[in-house]
Structures are given as C-alpha cells and as structure tokens.
Amino acid sequence: MTAHRFHSAATPVIEIVHLSKRYRDVPAVDDVTLHVRAGQIYALLGLNGAGKTTLIRLLLGMITPTAGTVRVLGADVSAGDRSAWANVGYLVEAAAAYPELTVRENLDVVRRLRRLPGTADDIIERLALTPYADRRARTLSLGNLQRLALAKALLHAPGLLILDEPVNGLDPAGVAEIRAVLADLARQHGTTVFLSSHLLAEVARLATRVGIMHDGRLIAEHDAGQLDRHRRRHLRLATRDDATARAVLRAHGYHPRPAVPAGLLLSDQRALARPEDVATVLVHGGVPPIDLHLQEEDLEAFFLRTVGPATPTALHTGTGAADA
Ligand code: ATP
Numbered sequence: 001m002t003a004h005r006f007h008s009a010a011t012p013v014i015e016i017v018h019l020s021k022r023y024r025d026v027p028a029v030d031d032v033t034l035h036v037r038a039g040q041i042y043a044l045l046g047l048n049g050a051g052k053t054t055l056i057r058l059l060l061g062m063i064t065p066t067a068g069t070v071r072v073l074g075a076d077v078s079a080g081d082r083s084a085w086a087n088v089g090y091l092v093e094a095a096a097a098y099p100e101l102t103v104r105e106n107l108d109v110v111r112r113l114r115r116l117p118g119t120a121d122d123i124i125e126r127l128a129l130t131p132y133a134d135r136r137a138r139t140l141s142l143g144n145l146q147r148l149a150l151a152k153a154l155l156h157a158p159g160l161l162i163l164d165e166p167v168n169g170l171d172p173a174g175v176a177e178i179r180a181v182l183a184d185l186a187r188q189h190g191t192t193v194f195l196s197s198h199l200l201a202e203v204a205r206l207a208t209r210v211g212i213m214h215d216g217r218l219i220a221e222h223d224a225g226q227l228d229r230h231r232r233r234h235l236r237l238a239t240r241d242d243a244t245a246r247a248v249l250r251a252h253g254y255h256p257r258p259a260v261p262a263g264l265l266l267s268d269q270r271a272l273a274r275p276e277d278v279a280t281v282l283v284h285g286g287v288p289p290i291d292l293h294l295q296e297e298d299l300e301a302f303f304l305r306t307v308g309p310a311t312p313t314a315l316h317t318g319t320g321a322a323d324a
C-alpha cells in the first residue's frame with residue numbers, strides 16, 4: 001500500500017507538532033509546530049545555527065526527535081514509518097556526484113537504483129543541463145553541480161521536495177536559475193517544496209510561505225508578500241547636486257531623505273515600484289542620476305530590527321551575502 005492512499009488533499013503535506021531536538025544543553029530545535037500544504041513553497045528562514053538543518057534532518061528521519069512528531073505525506077516519520085518516501089525528493093548535503101561519470105551517467109545510476117523506466121533526458125532538459133549532459137561531473141561549475149543534484153532529487157517526479165540551503169554558494173545567475181526551476185515545479189507540476197535558506201531576498205522572491213527560525217524556535221510565519229511589507233526597502237540614488245535633486249523630487253511629490261555619507265534615499269511606494277520615473281524626473285530637472293539602485297534589507301539587519309541582537313555566534317557565522 002502506498003503512502004498517498006492514506007493521504008487526502010486536506011491533510012498537510014508536512015505536519016510538525018511540538019518538535020524538539022536537544023544536543024546536551026543546546027535546544028537545536030525548540031518546540032516547533034508548523035504545517036506545509038500541498039503546492040506551497042515553504043521556506044524556513046534563519047541565520048546560521050538557527051536550527052534549520054536539524055529540523056530538515058528530523059523531517060527526513062535522519063535523526064530522532066527529543067520530543068514531538070513529524071508526519072510527511074501522512075506517514076509518521078518520527079515513528080520510523082518510511083512509506084511516504086517514494087514520493088519525496090531531497091537534497092541535504094553539499095551537491096555530490098560521481099566525479100568521473102558524466103551528467104547523464106550520474107542520473108542513469110540514480111534511475112537504475114530507483115528502478116525508473118525511460119531515460120533521464122526529460123529531467124536533463126528541464127534543468128537546462130543538455131549542454132553538459134556528456135561532461136564529467138568533476139568538470140562542472142558549482143551551479144551546474146547543484147542543478148545535477150536537484151535533477152537527481154527530481155528524477156522520480158516526487159510530489160514533495162525537501163532542500164537544505166539549495167542556493168548556498170551559487171552566483172546570482174545560478175540562484176536565479178534554481179529559483180526558476182523551483183517556481184516552475186510548484187506552479188506547473190503542483191510539487192510542494194520545503195526549503196531552508198539564510199537569504200532573505202531570495203526567499204522573499206520564491207516562497208509562498210515563510211517560517212522564521214531563531215535559536216531553535218519558529219518565531220514567525222508569513223504568507224508571500226507579507227514579508228516584503230515587513231522588510232525595509234529603498235531606492236538609493238546619487239547625483240552631482242543632491243540639494244537640487246532633493247528639491248526636484250519634492251516638487252514631484254516624493255519624500256527624499258539624505259543618505260550617509262552622500263546621496264538620497266527614497267522609500268515612497270511609487271518610487272520603489274517605478275524607479276525609472278524617478279530617473280526621468282531627475283533628468284528633466286537637470287540633475288541626472290549617476291547611480292540609482294534598489295537596496296533591500298538583508299537577513300541580519302531584519303533580525304536585528306525584529307528580534308533584537310542575534311547571538312554573537314550567529315552574527316559571526318552569517319555570511320551577510322544576502323542581497324547581491
Ligand atoms: P547552518 O545554516 O549553519 O547549518 P542551521 O540553522 O542549519 O545553521 P543547525 O545546524 O540546525 O542550524 O544547528 C542548530 C544548533 O544545534 C547549533 O547551535 C548547532 O551547533 C547545534 N547542533 C547541530 N547539530 C549538532 C550535533 N550533532 N551535536 C551538537 N550540537 C549540534
């Protein structure tokens with residue numbers, strides 16, 4: 001009997017109830033309750049050490065909880081029930097592949113292990129790996145290795161995908177590609193995605209629901225869009241004459257503030273929505289911008305503002321590379 005027969009559409013795909021995991025006196029995961037519904041892209045957001053990896057390991061049954069329960073697709077993972085596993089794909093360690101095998105051969109190994117019919121061509125194409133299909137894995141860039149790892153997790157077309165920091169270490173182009181793949185999976189194929197990240201900007205763009213973890217606890221949950229309202233964003237601009245630029249912008253109904261050490265900041269919604277209008281106003285006012293860009297608060301700043309100073313360890317190990 002397969003797991004889906006137990007699992008009705010109304011049941012959450014992931015049900016975590018009062019889940020805790022302690023390591024001696026460290027509560028790595030502390031009384032977390034969360035639900036993920038079918039078709040959601042749920043992102044667990046937190047600084048390094050927040051407990052994201054521990055939570056994902058509990059979810060996958062790789063470690064046993066100190067307290068609480070985890071159900072995945074209706075199966076009780078914490079009780080050792082692995083019946084749902086045929087319908088789950090996951091990626092938890094750094095992308096690993098057989099270095100001397102090609103991309104296609106790596107995927108064929110997984111396909112045979114899982115006794116899947118057909119070929120890996122479809123997944124190779126979907127993850128834009130076609131140009132690299134016959135390249136040995138050891139010659140791939142980090143971004144392409146990560147895509148290969150994702151292809152392996154997706155080969156059996158799972159209904160649920162669980163990913164620990166899937167965009168870690170990727171350049172902005174690689175991040176954008178993975179984001180597109182995940183969004184397509186959720187929208188076109190109805191795949192539920194559960195992922196962890198410390199990149200606020202990425203998560204805000206991708207997730208339909210966000211859980212914020214801090215010191216092992218789930219301190220807030222937001223639906224897509226809500227996070228943007230909580231997060232500070234502004235346009236930063238520089239001109240050759242900030243005083244004139246300020247007067248010009250005010251005359252057009254904007255509310256510029258001086259930036260440190262120079263330049264101006266704009267937080268007006270219409271400025272954020274249409275930066276090109278700001279540029280046009282400045283050009284017509286005789287003070288063309290020499291720089292104009294959107295600045296978004298990163299996770300560290302967001303945490304400092306919303307939950308108070310993070311622990312020193314968390315701040316030191318946070319990469320701060322959130323908003324490229
Ligand atoms: P990162 O992004 O750095 O992996 P994280 O949010 O995934 O961070 P975890 O790796 O889950 O955080 O770690 C949460 C806390 O639990 C940390 O304080 C960590 O030191 C501790 N911890 C995790 N695994 C163990 C373990 N096997 N033994 C002891 N302590 C652990």
